[in-house]
Structure formats: structure tokens, C-alpha cells
Amino acid sequence: MSSLHEFIRAAYEQAPAIREKFLSAGLQPSDIRTVSDLGRVPVTRKDELAKRQRSNLPFGGFLTLPVDRLQRIFISPGPIYDPQGPGADYWRWGQALTAAGFTRGDIVQNTFSYHLTPAGMMFDDALRHLGCTVIPAGVGNTELQVQILRELGVTGYVGVPSFLYTLLQKSRELGLSRQDIRLCKAWVAAEKLSEDLRALLARDFGVEVYQGYGTADLGCVAFECPERRGFHLADGVIVEIVDPESGRSLAAGQPGEVVVTVLEPSYPLLRFGTGDLGALTDVPCPCGRPGPRLTGILGRTMDGVKVKGLFLYPHQISDFQARFPEIKHCQAVVSQEDFRDVLTLRVEPVLGVPVDDLAARVQREAKEVLRFTCRVELVPPGTLANEKLLIDARNWD
Ligand SMILES: [Zn+2]
Structure with a gap:
């Protein structure tokens, strides 16, 4: 995509929902040339996306391709239909996993769910794109998963932090020691990771845990670097922190709703309101990656x-x-x-x-x-x- 302006113009021309939103706000594509102009576009929240999908199945007028060009269609709670458009690593998680040290040669047990909802496939695609070997383990079956962990020489875990802890505790109960298990890296999301649990997993089990932030609709939004002090914003998205009532952008440091624009031409979600509460910091990260960081997800905006x-x-x-x-x-x-x-x-x-x-x-x-x-x-x-x-x-x- 050569510029934000061209992306907006294509979205306006090809996605009826974007055109409707622009017209209702009295906007033309030429009004949006820079990131700071984006604030004029009304925020789309999940309930609006669900409603638009009901009245215009299956994708509510946001999809710019014929449905038969999609790789997969997922069904998130709502129900909301989530498209997987063309290309490898469609949701951009590869960058997050790379920052956590996942690389060619890793054997990765992916414990996110593989059916209906996108999480399992999202990470499966990204890991295979990096050259990792993936075990599509999915949810549950604790004892079998411990057996897999040991017998297949698994080096990486992807899933929620609580299940990682359950697996490693179970391995101890079954009499396995640190020498029996090669697992040394884990990438977790979708659940709050406490620093106590992170420290325990490193100290007692030798597993370094990294986390990231994204949603089923958006894919990768932000992720930790080895410094693990907040989340770097992913390539391919624009992240704003906005006042949940007015939709206006807030300055760095102020908490507000995380609003994300995904620069994905096949499904251009402009200013998608996550309902998650976050803040950005401008303080440079010692790792040297440029740009602001999310200082964590602080809760839900509706609690404010x-x-x-x-x-x-x-x-x-x-x-x-x-x-x-x-x-x-x-x-x-x-x-x-x-x-x-x-x-x-x-x-x-x-x-x-x-x-x-x-x-x-x-x-x-x-x-x-x-x-x-x-x-x-x-x-x-x-x-x-x-x-x-x-x-x-x-x-x-
Ligand atoms: Zn960093």
C-alpha cells in the first residue's frame, strides 16, 4: 500500500460500508490524507459490525473481494464472521513471534482453538511462515499434551498463560524434570499475564514468556520485545487512543479506548473500536524499535x-x-x-x-x-x- 490516502480511496470505492460511513459523516476520501485526519472518520464498534453483518451478510459491506477469494471464514462469538483474505501470515503475527525468539527449527505446540474462531489458525499460519513446525494441539487434553511436549521435543508454546502453567505443573506431577522437556519459549495472549506467573515460569521451568495484543477481527496489533516493557505497535496497523465518548484522539499517557485501523485492502476496518482500555507512551524503548508503545491493556472502557x-x-x-x-x-x-x-x-x-x-x-x-x-x-x-x-x-x- 503506497499511502494512507490511496488505501482510504480504495476502501471507499470498494467497500460499501466505508462509503456509507463517510457519507453519513459528510466526508470525502480526499479529506483523509494523514494519520491525524483519520480522527474525522467515525469509530466502528463491534456491535455496529455485528449489526451491519446481520443486515448485509456475511461481511456487512466491509469486504472488498468476492467471498470465493478468501482462504477461510471464521465465526467469532456474536456471531461475527471474520474473513481470512489472501496471502501468507494474513494477520501479521509473524513479527510478534519473531520478537519473542520463535524461528526456523522450533517445534511449536499451538494450544489455541482451531475450530470456528480464528486464534488457532492465526498462529498456525504465522508460525509456519517463520519456518517453525507446528503441532495443532488445540484446547484441553492436558495429559496427552504433556506427553506430546516430551515425546516430540517441543521447544515453543503458543496459547493462554494459565494452560501453559497447567501443562508444566502436570509434567511435574507425572514425574518429569527440566531435563525431560526442551520447552524454553512461550508466546501467550487472550488472558492477563501476571508478572508473578511470568517470573515463576522462567525460574521454575526455564520458559521465557512473551505476550502480545490483538483481536479476532484485527489480528496482531502490538507485541513485546525482549525488554518486555509494554507493547510495540505492529507494522500494518495504525493505533489511536481515543476518548470513548467523543472518538477524539488523546495525547500520549492518557488512558482511553484502543482504536485500530488495519491497512488490509481486502477488509479495511477503519478506526475499529476494541472496547479495550490502553495508553501509549513516547518514551523510547532500549531495544531501539521506533515509535510509541502500548503500556498494556488496562481494562475495558465500559468500566470507566x-x-x-x-x-x-x-x-x-x-x-x-x-x-x-x-x-x-x-x-x-x-x-x-x-x-x-x-x-x-x-x-x-x-x-x-x-x-x-x-x-x-x-x-x-x-x-x-x-x-x-x-x-x-x-x-x-x-x-x-x-x-x-x-x-x-x-x-x-
Ligand atoms: Zn522494545
Whole structure:
């Protein structure tokens, strides 16, 4: 694809859904010449894609090829039909697996599901494109999978992190030691990977774990490099972080919805709203790869609450609490007085710590870090143990 502008023009001419979206927003293809113009195109969310597919089967007017030119058609929950267009490594995962050290000569056990949904085939295609040998193991059959791991000399794992842990634990239960298993690298997605689990898998089992981010509709969006500090944006996509209400792009550092444009001419999803919450950082990565990185997926945008015109998300409250070792639990409550939003931080101190100036310090730091002026309320031990991090107590009736 020679330029964003040409990509947009072709999408407009060949994909009726794109043409409709442009016309309804009063846009012409010539209005979109640079990435910063993209913000004028309305975001397409998953429910809109599903609706468009229902009224215009099977691909809702986004596919620019005859259906018989596709390699495969997948069915994601919804149901949403996902096309696999022409070409090797259609979803671009090869770059993510390469960054994790997967290469020719690896024997890889792929434990993502191979039927209906695309994950299994996505990684199968990418791995074979890299020259790896793939075992299409799919989901489940733990004991058989341990046997495969050992008998076939598997060197790489692809799947969710919890199943990797299950397999390796099972191998120990069955009396296998580290010498019996050659597995040394793993690539995981679709589940949150805790740093504790990552460290345990490296320490106890000698497996280095990398992760990436993508979806069934989009394929590869971002992935970790050997530094494993956030996710580099993949080649072939444009990633924006936007205000989930207005669809406007946000500056680096601010959390918002991850919105992705895939530069794939056969299925041009322009500004696809993932519903995932993320932020970008401009801080250069020591690995030397250029461009911004996603600093992780922080939750779902629907968990956010708008307070005084700014979104507040549960992870911000837990991050904030982590700055104070003397706080055991913290909860943010949004209420209204005189039709104005009031943010109250309810703070449960660790039992026995002095709390003289705690409230004042929390208030100062909240202003600095969360960028909200808030009230602070100290609560007795046990009050917040099973409470949500963020509560919207405003009455909208
Ligand atoms: Zn890097």
C-alpha cells in the first residue's frame, strides 16, 4: 500500500460500508490524507459490525473481494464472521513471534482453538511462515499434551498463560524434570499475564514468556520485545487512543479506548473500536524499535466513569493506592451535590500505622496524580475489604 490516502480511496470505492460511513459523516476520501485526519472518520464498534453483518451478510459491506477469494471464514462469538483474505501470515503475527525468539527449527505446540474462531489458525499460519513446525494441539487434553511436549521435543508454546502453567505443573506431577522437556519459549495472549506467573515460569521451568495484543477481527496489533516493557505497535496497523465518548484522539499517557485501523485492502476496518482500555507512551524503548508503545491493556472502557468531564478508571485507583504502603484499601466514590460531581476517596489504613497527615497527603497526591480535587474519608479496618474500586453513586433519574 503506497499511502494512507490511496488505501482510504480504495476502501471507499470498494467497500460499501466505508462509503456509507463517510457519507453519513459528510466526508470525502480526499479529506483523509494523514494519520491525524483519520480522527474525522467515525469509530466502528463491534456491535455496529455485528449489526451491519446481520443486515448485509456475511461481511456487512466491509469486504472488498468476492467471498470465493478468501482462504477461510471464521465465526467469532456474536456471531461475527471474520474473513481470512489472501496471502501468507494474513494477520501479521509473524513479527510478534519473531520478537519473542520463535524461528526456523522450533517445534511449536499451538494450544489455541482451531475450530470456528480464528486464534488457532492465526498462529498456525504465522508460525509456519517463520519456518517453525507446528503441532495443532488445540484446547484441553492436558495429559496427552504433556506427553506430546516430551515425546516430540517441543521447544515453543503458543496459547493462554494459565494452560501453559497447567501443562508444566502436570509434567511435574507425572514425574518429569527440566531435563525431560526442551520447552524454553512461550508466546501467550487472550488472558492477563501476571508478572508473578511470568517470573515463576522462567525460574521454575526455564520458559521465557512473551505476550502480545490483538483481536479476532484485527489480528496482531502490538507485541513485546525482549525488554518486555509494554507493547510495540505492529507494522500494518495504525493505533489511536481515543476518548470513548467523543472518538477524539488523546495525547500520549492518557488512558482511553484502543482504536485500530488495519491497512488490509481486502477488509479495511477503519478506526475499529476494541472496547479495550490502553495508553501509549513516547518514551523510547532500549531495544531501539521506533515509535510509541502500548503500556498494556488496562481494562475495558465500559468500566470507566466520567467525573467532572474526565474519565476515571478502576486501574487508576489501584495504581494510586500502590503509592501508599500505609493504605490497605482504597475506593473512589463519585456523587453529586448541587448538580456538581464530587469525588470522594475512601481510605482504609493498614492497621496500627499512624494516620495523622495521611488524609492531607492523599488529597495532595490525588490532585497531582489523578488530576482530581477530591475529598478524603478515612474508614475503619475491614470496611473496604470486598468493595469495588470505583463506584458511581450519582442518581441519573
Ligand atoms: Zn522494545
